[in-house]
Amino acid sequence: MNDIMEKIIAYCGINCAECNAYLATKNDDQKLRERTAAEWTKLYNFNFTPEMINCTSCTGSGVKCGYCSQCEVRKCAVEKKVRNCGACSEFKTCKTINGFLEMAPDLKKNLTEN
Secondary structure, eight states, rough: SSOOOOOBBTTTBBBBGHHHHHHHHTTEEEHHHHHHHHHHHHHHHOOOOGGGOOOSSSTTTSSOOOOGOOOHHHHHHHTTSSSSSGGGGTTTTTTHHHHHHHHGGHHHHHOOOO
């Protein structure tokens, strides 16, 4: 794989270009779907199937994986028509995104870089 990979930053700061659901969809990789479903089933205590492991990024118009299709962060960003939460005027005070970032603090860098 190429060491220099373009970032696809989701509304919440996840880099979709590094997400197994996105990569499995982009490369139509059934083995990656199967591995990811098994891994996420253990990690999130939810029975993922390989058929659920499909995503074209939450910022696009295609299929969304699991929770991403109903995510409150995504819904708000789409309504406000911002590139991602880091581009929102309410970013520093928003309880929704900052609550999420408390669980995934490493994602904040993706939202504040640009």
